Amino acid sequence: xxxxxxxxxxxxxxLLVTCLVDLFxxxxxxxxxxxxxxxxxxxxxxSQTCCGQPAFNSGDRANARAIAVxxxxxxxxxxxxxxxxxxxxGMLARHYPELFEDDPALSARSRAFAAKTHELVSFLVDVLGxxxxxxAFPYAVAYHDxxxxxxELNVRDQPRTLLASVAGLQLREMKDxxxxxxFGGAFAVKxxxxxxxxxxSKTACxxxxxxxxxxxxxxxxxxxxxxxxxxxxxxxxxxxxxxxLAGMTDAPPIAAAAPEKA
Amino acid sequence: xxxxxxxxxFKKNARAALADGQxxxxxxxxxxxxxxxxxxVADRLPEFEALRDQARDLRDHVLAxxxxxxxxxxxxxxxxxxxxxxxxxxxxxxxxxVDLAKSRGARSVAKGKSMVSEEIGLNxxxxxxxxxxxxxxxxxxxxxxxxxxxxxxxxxxxxxxxEDVEAEFRRVHTWLPKDRDLSEPESLLAEAxxxxxxxxxxxxxxxxxxxxxxxxxxxxxxxxNEGNGDLSQILPRVHVVVASIEKIVPTLEDAASxxxxxxxxxxxxxxxxxxTLSTGxxxxxxxxxxxxxxxxxxxxxxxxxLGSEFEEMLRCIRCGACMNHCPVYHAVGGHAYGWxxxxxxxxxxxxxxxxxxKAGHLPNASTFCGRCESVCPVRIPLPKLMRHWREREFExxxxxxxxxxxxxxxxxxxxxPALYRFATGLTMRALAWAARGKGRFTSLPxxxxxxxxxxxxxPQGQTFQAQWKAHQAARRKRP
Numbered sequence: 216x217x218x219x220x221x222x223x224x225x226x227x228x229x230l231l232v233t234c235l236v237d238l239f240x241x242x243x244x245x246x247x248x249x250x251x252x253x254x255x256x257x258x259x260x261x262s263q264t265c266c267g268q269p270a271f272n273s274g275d276r277a278n279a280r281a282i283a284v285x286x287x288x289x290x291x292x293x294x295x296x297x298x299x300x301x302x303x304x305g306m307l308a309r310h311y312p313e314l315f316e317d318d319p320a321l322s323a324r325s326r327a328f329a330a331k332t333h334e335l336v337s338f339l340v341d342v343l344g345x346x347x348x349x350x351a352f353p354y355a356v357a358y359h360d361x362x363x364x365x366x367e368l369n370v371r372d373q374p375r376t377l378l379a380s381v382a383g384l385q386l387r388e389m390k391d392x393x394x395x396x397x398f399g400g401a402f403a404v405k406x407x408x409x410x411x412x413x414x415x416s417k418t419a420c421x422x423x424x425x426x427x428x429x430x431x432x433x434x435x436x437x438x439x440x441x442x443x444x445x446x447x448x449x450x451x452x453x454x455x456x457x458x459x460l461a462g463m464t465d466a467p468p469i470a471a472a473a474p475e476k477a
Numbered sequence: 478x479x480x481x482x483x484x485x486x487f488k489k490n491a492r493a494a495l496a497d498g499q500x501x502x503x504x505x506x507x508x509x510x511x512x513x514x515x516x517x518v519a520d521r522l523p524e525f526e527a528l529r530d531q532a533r534d535l536r537d538h539v540l541a542x543x544x545x546x547x548x549x550x551x552x553x554x555x556x557x558x559x560x561x562x563x564x565x566x567x568x569x570x571x572x573x574x575v576d577l578a579k580s581r582g583a584r585s586v587a588k589g590k591s592m593v594s595e596e597i598g599l600n601x602x603x604x605x606x607x608x609x610x611x612x613x614x615x616x617x618x619x620x621x622x623x624x625x626x627x628x629x630x631x632x633x634x635x636x637x638x639x640e641d642v643e644a645e646f647r648r649v650h651t652w653l654p655k656d657r658d659l660s661e662p663e664s665l666l667a668e669a670x671x672x673x674x675x676x677x678x679x680x681x682x683x684x685x686x687x688x689x690x691x692x693x694x695x696x697x698x699x700x701x702n703e704g705n706g707d708l709s710q711i712l713p714r715v716h717v718v719v720a721s722i723e724k725i726v727p728t729l730e731d732a733a734s735x736x737x738x739x740x741x742x743x744x745x746x747x748x749x750x751x752x753t754l755s756t757g758x759x760x761x762x763x764x765x766x767x768x769x770x771x772x773x774x775x776x777x778x779x780x781x782x783l784g785s786e787f788e789e790m791l792r793c794i795r796c797g798a799c800m801n802h803c804p805v806y807h808a809v810g811g812h813a814y815g816w817x818x819x820x821x822x823x824x825x826x827x828x829x830x831x832x833x834x835k836a837g838h839l840p841n842a843s844t845f846c847g848r849c850e851s852v853c854p855v856r857i858p859l860p861k862l863m864r865h866w867r868e869r870e871f872e873x874x875x876x877x878x879x880x881x882x883x884x885x886x887x888x889x890x891x892x893x894p895a896l897y898r899f900a901t902g903l904t905m906r907a908l909a910w911a912a913r914g915k916g917r918f919t920s921l922p923x924x925x926x927x928x929x930x931x932x933x934x935x936p937q938g939q940t941f942q943a944q945w946k947a948h949q950a951a952r953r954k955r956p
Binding site: 411 | 488491492495804805807808841842843844845846847848851861864866868869870871872876880884887888891892893894895897898901904905914915916917919926927930931932933934935936937940941942944945948
């Protein structure tokens with residue numbers, strides 16, 4: 216673990232836990248806190264609901280703006296905003312400035328806010344200089360590159376760098392790891408049969424990789440892929456990459472049943 | 478033939494496409510071939526990314542001065558002995574070409590591949606006037622036999638497999654020996670060539686599109702891989718170029734810059750096999766060429782896009798890379814989009830040209846994965862432009878009432894953090910209880926849109942924010 220920040224001034228990180236992690240899988244939030252604290256950050260969790268992306272992508276700019284202002288206010292007093300998600304991170308870092316580009320009062324503020332926002336794993340590697348983690352996971356894993364993280368925030372090598380340091384972990388690169396899983400937020404429900412076809416192609420690649428566990432950095436994509444794998448009766452386990460990097464893999468995998476008590 | 482436009486029935490079209498085994502088989506080729514070839518050829522050219530920037534800037538410059546370049550282009554066409562017809566609408570464009578054909582006593586027209594001619598419904602207009610339109614591009618020829626529209630802007634028959642083509646040739650070319658061998662792509666090509674040769678020679682008029690119109694010289698440029706475009710424009714007496722107004726580039730040098738990214742992005746070739754420049758009719762010293770040269774400049778909605786939030790779409794040079802890399806296009810193919818232009822570029826352009834009230838599904842049927850933008854040679858921000866269409870739909874109350882109601886309810890809570898935490902805290906605990914350790918739901922009231930395709934992972938229990946509060950309190954108690 217990198218300890219080169221311990222001597223410097225306190226790094227105050229506000230965790231944007233994301234609505235899906237908050238509601239469905241809080242364990243990812245605690246994994247993020249552990250990774251950030253291990254790297255020397257002081258983590259706070261300001262009051263939050265959602266980043267506003269559902270409104271933004273549905274064409275409802277008024278609500279998207281109102282929620283964006285709420286987020287910028289809540290995270291005003293931290294040095295960095297970090298999210299265990301490329302999608303929500305991309306919303307803050309790429310799309311908030313778009314939302315306010317015609318607003319003289321908020322344009323500069325949204326750009327400054329965007330500049331201090333990062334996706335979790337890329338923040339650890341690119342900003343904090345973390346090169347390894349203390350964790351063990353003795354399985355073959357496939358890593359799916361979620362679209363927003365990959366194409367809006369250039370998250371590609373950082374998770375692979377850290378996964379390489381996990382004891383026992385073997386990365387099996389799958390075919391088309393950079394192709395969309397078909398989630399797309401409301402798309403998955405509005406155009407569910409197209410989404411179903413896309414996720415089928417994805418899970419076929421996951422199966423072909425021979426991995427024991429599928430990892431990614433966005434819970435939306437993970438719920439889609441885990442839900443499809445579960446529907447098809449697959450044995451492949453699905454987790455957020457932060458859970459493995461933090462060594463917090465006691466909870467059952469996504470969409471998996473709790474183990475029977477002995 | 479698809480009833481045009483069938484974009485309002487996108488969902489129905491998509492369902493049919495997903496259930497069509499032959500189509501799904503053919504789409505597999507798009508998913509592998511185009512992508513690998515483009516990636517390889519882009520990797521071989523170190524300055525490829527810089528060329529994309531240059532192409533974007535060049536297109537933006539043209540769009541900012543479109544009037545100037547169009548007028549300069551017209552002067553050069555006239556100087557070289559050609560004619561220019563300015564048309565506002567699709568109907569006007571077809572009428573001009575039909576009238577030209579009629580007044581020259583034409584009975585057949587040889588056509589090079591042209592998406593604008595699809596847009597203006599030229600073939601149907603010619604047929605109504607009793608004039609036979611013959612598509613000479615192999616893919617276009619095949620789908621014309623089948624009575625279909627193109628399913629891709631550069632590979633019109635990409636929805637078909639080789640055996641589909643063989644079956645079609647056997648059905649139509651009844652005068653050829655029944656026992657002929659059509660098992661290889663080459664034999665299919667040879668048969669189409671032989672059939673088309675006589676049609677080229679009989680054609681009175683040749684119609685082609687244009688990849689670029691060069692203002693400096695009054696030249697139209699087409700790129701093809703079969704050479705059919707050359708025959709279409711050289712053999713007949715009259716050559717008609719039909720092109721939309723944004724195809725202009727200032728100079729031949731500029732055209733060369735765009736050609737460097739066009740074929741690489743489209744087919745993964747460094748250059749297309751044929752790049753053909755035409756300037757005016759045959760001159761006294763020319764050994765061949767048409768006696769008349771006409772350019773039909775089509776607006777059909779483009780000038781309304783200039784200066785709007787959709788102007789960047791007019792950068793498009795029609796390479797097809799966006800659809801080649803689109804997971805939705807891969808799943809449903811081009812016909813599902815229901816009009817001339819499919820894929821991401823169609824999802825932005827179609828609402829501009831036929832109205833978002835008809836084409837509203839198209840910009841919504843995207844996961845915003847951004848792969849289209851990442852390969853676009855002129856860097857059109859396609860997801861952003863699709864989102865702008867969603868904004869227009871939202872403002873005009875065109876989006877479905879159910880999703881508006883759901884969004885409104887969600888936003889009500891999302892803007893009230895305390896109420897949100899209370900409501901979601903209760904809901905998640907209830908859901909976790911309802912899942913009873915199974916970890917997922919196979920069905921759930923109000924969630925059928927999700928569960929009809931996949932299970933819904935169950936929540937772990939308490940929300941993160943509730944647990945974090947308890948966690949912080951416990952930390953503070955510790956000495």
